[in-house]
Amino acid sequence: MNGIGYGNLSDNQLVLLLQKGDERAFEELTIRYVKLIYQISYDFNVDGYEPDDLVQEGLLAFLIAGKNFDDAGGASFKNYAVMCTKNRFKDIAKKGNAKRAVPKSQIITLDEMADRHDEEQNVEDFVIERDYLKNLMLHLRSLLSSEERTVFDMYLKGYSYDEIADATQTSTKKIDNTLQKIKRKLRDSR
Numbered sequence: 001m002n003g004i005g006y007g008n009l010s011d012n013q014l015v016l017l018l019q020k021g022d023e024r025a026f027e028e029l030t031i032r033y034v035k036l037i038y039q040i041s042y043d044f045n046v047d048g049y050e051p052d053d054l055v056q057e058g059l060l061a062f063l064i065a066g067k068n069f070d071d072a073g074g075a076s077f078k079n080y081a082v083m084c085t086k087n088r089f090k091d092i093a094k095k096g097n098a099k100r101a102v103p104k105s106q107i108i109t110l111d112e113m114a115d116r117h118d119e120e121q122n123v124e125d126f127v128i129e130r131d132y133l134k135n136l137m138l139h140l141r142s143l144l145s146s147e148e149r150t151v152f153d154m155y156l157k158g159y160s161y162d163e164i165a166d167a168t169q170t171s172t173k174k175i176d177n178t179l180q181k182i183k184r185k186l187r188d189s190r
Contacts, residue, residue, distance in 0.1 A: 007187055011077040018066045023132075026063060030136065031186050033078070037062060037085060038156035044089040051157075054089060059133045061088035143185045151178045 006014065006028040017025035041054035049057075065084035069077050144152055147168075154164045161179075165172045 005187075012071055015066050015069050015071075015077050018063075019069075026066060027136065028187075029066060030059065030062070031183070033062065033081065034059075034140075035156050035158075036078075036082065039158045040082065040085050040089070042157060044093060046089065046093045049092065054092070056130070056133055056137070057088055057092060058085045059137070060130055061085040063129055063133065140186060144182060148178060148182050148185075151175060152182050155179060 006024055009017075009025075009028070011029065011032070014025040014029050018029065037058040038051075038055055041051050041058050044054060046054065061084045062081050065081040066077070069080055071077070141149060141152075150168065151164055154167065159167070161172045161175045164175045168175070
């Protein structure tokens with residue numbers, strides 16, 4: 001993809017690249033949809049899971065959705081990925097409710113997680129993908145100043161520009177500028 005910016009590609013083009021193993025394609029899709037994943041994760045309340053834990057689970061579901069997506073069915077990638085993410089959260093909630101007496105650290109085992117994936121995906125792949133997602137989120141956050149992280153976190157949680165401006169005691173214009181700067185940093189960091 002030399003010479004072509006990933007930001008200019010459609011979701012379907014990025015998914016095709018992702019399916020060929022292109023990590024930058026997944027990073028671009030993540031930048032586009034991380035706010036949506038955060039919003040979905042905050043709609044679910046699962047015992048033993050903090051919202052950030054659910055976001056990581058959502059990113060994993062998002063990655064798996066990208067690897068398995070086939071646009072022949074007519075659904076958009078966004079709709080398919082949202083459905084997969086919500087289904088993953090529902091599965092986690094069901095397992096959590098069924099195992100309330102089990103310590104939080106053992107609610108979902110690696111074997112159980114592997115059972116939820118396609119037959120060809122093994123536990124090792126799952127662990128590698130989960131580590132990749134964790135590192136990606138750490139990398140995204142490491143690029144930002146403390147003020148930018150605050151704005152970014154509030155934005156991902158679904159706060160409006162006005163709400164962020166009120167909470168941070170700044171102007172809506174400054175929030176818009178900060179979010180534009182964050183997006184540039186994320187895109188330029190690759």
